[in-house]
Amino acid sequence: MSPSAALTPVLAAESPAPGLDNVIAAETRLSHVDGQAGELIIAGHHLQQLAGHRFEEVLELLWSGLVPQPLSAGEIAARLGKARVRAFALMQPLLPGLAHLSPVESLRLLLAALPDDSAEPHHVLAVAAVPVFTAAIIRQARGLPLVAPDAARSHAADFLAMLRNEPPADDKVRALDTYLVTVSDHGFNASTFAARVIASTKAGLFSSVVGGLCALKGPLHGGAPGPVLDMLDAIGTEARIVDWLTDSLDRGERLMGFGHRIYRVRDPRADVLKEAVSALKDGSGRIAFAGKVEAAALSLLHERKPLRPLQTNVEFYTALLLEAVGFPRDSFTNVFAAGRMAGWTAHVLEQELTGRLIRPQSRYVGPMPA
Template identity: 80%
Template sequence: MAPIAPSAPKLAAQTPAPGLDDVIAAETRLSHVDGQAGKLIIAGYHLQQLAHWRFEQVLELLWRDLAQPPLTAEEIGKALGKARVTAFSLMQPLLAGIRTLSPVEALRLLLSALPDDAAEPHHVLAVASVPVFTAAIVRQARGLAPVSPNASCSQAEDFLRMLGDANPDDDKVKALDTYLVTVSDHGLNASTFTARVIASTKAGMFSSVVGGLCALKGPLHGGAPGPVLDMLDDIGDETRIEPWLAAALDRGERLMGFGHRIYRVRDPRADVLKGAVSALKDGSGRIAFAGKVETAALHLLKERKPLRPLQTNVEFYTALVLEAVGFPRDSFTNVFAAGRMAGWTAHVLEQDQTGRLIRPQSCYVGTMPS
């Protein structure tokens, strides 16, 4: 399968722009987001081409030419298995300290404890740790003991096994694999940019990805999939779909799972995840209901806001996938981080190769001294 070269990006803005819109701050070979065409390219491949890849294969693609020594997907799988065992041992003394924290706060604490002198390759340990920590956080909230990793499992399989303390169904492993691949990288988003800025100071891999997680914690970036399920629960049944949506729009509320800062058309990740959740053996009633909500919402948004491109985004089907494979909605940001850690680590490695401190200028608008 031949890689696809992305189209040329826009030229950098020459004047200050709110939110740094259209300002180019880095060169990368890792991913390209074409919001006008609704395309996501990851390391030379359209997202749709990667939809059936395993997470380890995408890690090989992202880490290629950046991490030493170079590893095949099979070698990465073995390294991740070993690193999950390491992460589990590092986590054990800290579990008591996370009991009162939210899932993302607990993950932040545990990632912060990864030692800079760790013998494991830091990019591997960072990626391996998130499923271990997240599964333990969820289980502790349920009053259950953490489940130790199985180094012979794939990342997605072991994630679900540690979550439920049982061998997961193959279709659920496949759905989670597709999710991790789909969210693995997405241009210079807020968390990735944060990770690159920290990496440029030579603070190290773990500090950089913890910074990425702190940015992802913000509700404008990584915290929205859970409310999609809240919306579906509140609607309740098919007779209430259009009245509920119309009333929400009348109140000036945002419909969760629709609209995106970058995409002017449908988010390509939504279709990939729709395919993943549709392939699951159970949950068809929930999925069919969500599909009717989506159809009605798109109709109403086009009718009410004809000048705004409000299409289905990644959050809508993320919520359905993660619910179907067994994650509680308050852990969704952590699972997002498990996938995006692939991109964060790759961007940190890429930034390290530049050797350049990121230090943009600001435009002073205050008063001048007399």
Template identity: 70%
Template sequence: MTISSHIAPAPETTSPGLENTVAAETILSHVDGAAGRLIVRGYDLDQISSWSFEALLVLLWKDLAPGQVTEADVQSALGQARAAAFHLVERLLPTIPHLSQVEALRFLLAALADSQTVPHHVMAIAAVPVFAAAIARNAAGSAPVAPDASLSHAEDFLFMLHGTRPSEENVRALNTYLVTVADHGLNASTFAARVIASTKAGMFSSVIGALCALKGPLHGGAPGPVLDMLDAIGSEDNINAWLSASLARGERLMGFGHRIYRVRDPRADVLKQAVGLLRHGGGRIGFAEAVEAEALALLAEKKPLRPLQTNVEFYTALVLEAVGFPRESFTNVFAAGRMGGWTAHVLEQERLGKLIRPQSRYVGPQPSQM
């Protein structure tokens, strides 16, 4: 038997990281890395950063999901769904002490049944703060706090975390964070969600896959190490020496540089303003600003050909620390905001109804002639 040596030619160009490859058309968001601009369904980030998270969901879900057509509709639906999700916490929380916080969130999300009657995009959004707050409290040796369905999503998240009603300043800061990170083009986790959705696996499978992508340190795990860096620097008189030594060792400065942005990440400015308005954030924010200024100066001097500007993780760390989240839970809080974009992209991909199946270029050995 003779095996033909002819193999159909692969596409002429490949891109290992899919740079400059258009893999989807979307109405949801656009990242202009050259201009430092994030557009969400026709609005610049600074136009929507003061909106409630519920209002943003109305925008993201518009024409993609039935019901929840007003901010009040979304708040009511999320409140009821948070109460439903809490029943899973009570039953399953004792089984997760050996898991990291993001692994525990993955486990609890996997317990959401496709057969449940709450709209899946609503339950996916509602469940994350319920689970994340309970996981954080469990890690600290405290019992979970049941949600209050009458509260806004951001307020209830902080209520479930601390067990007391949060200040208006903290609620506003967390809400700004959730809105700011809700969607960001076809990032790794969103692309993962769309690939899974294209197989018709369903909402929960799609967003769990997205969370698994977010778990990777190159995507969602950077905010915590920003605080580690600030702690290691310690004081303002040590900033230059510490940063210089780190760069000399070839280490990355956490909170600087971005795969897409070639100028300052617009989300960093929104979050810098949010944390600056917190009454108790003065000392830490002042120190962080000094670190940021020195880091940008050193990066410009030592890496003049690489545009390394402040990214969203730098001020994310300060916002989440200021409102009381332990740094081990930062990825889960990121997921709480990004779930808004994930659910919208899943709905959009499901409406398209086409399986994502790219080609690959085979570079292995050819079969031998027989």
């Protein structure tokens, strides 16, 4: 056999779509994404219908039918409160190990330490733990004392109280609730699919959601909102907007906060978050400036790439909202995880009900043996 023949791959008639585009991997009742119509449905409700509701109410929808005992939003809020207190106690011995880790690496370590034999329902403890861990990670990095959770507060309100050590303003609680609801689930995105694959092995809920977080950490998935603020900072003033954006496009750089793998039109989450940000009582100067950047960017993108649907995505107004309610930009992926944990836990529970190992086939295209 000649060397060239030995290296000739065996190609099948049809190759799978790169990235598994348009491949149906499973059925789910949890969420539906229509990229052509710009539509997101979560547990039978359009996102726009859920905006303005508390995070606990969306958890009620997502967990319904997947747990032995159905719970109302009020009962979920009470259980989350108790679980936040439990998570705070579990976390404290581990805090010295967080030195020199990034916020998302710290969250990964703490979530991985949740015990599989926990008395609390695992899906409740997982959702409760992320705000507790995230607030502690931020405060410890700043050299500030930790703030214990208050079981009587709502999930979003307690998140902000643990972060700032002060009663949170109502408008900021509403904004954070809207964010958590908006990112709670989004079809078979990379992190959700990773969590479901792990769940299919019966590894357990905590292992599954840690896998989800590891996928979310990647800059092509959940690690991108912070650079939107870096872009706004670099532009600086209104007079520089067009020149800065033009120079970036001339260099072939991506404008952060624009374009999406699935949506061929405007990301519906962007509009929901834009409205939530606009309702905040402070930060209007930053928000107004961002609006001018958005308008200029959309105009330039349409002019430069008229055949590519590059619209505002969820990252753009995520960055503005999370900054406005008080989160540092290096923690944005953690806050994303706090919302997406709702979807991860629901998908893990749904996958466990199937009892079927996810084991797709691959197509070999390497050389054949002699």
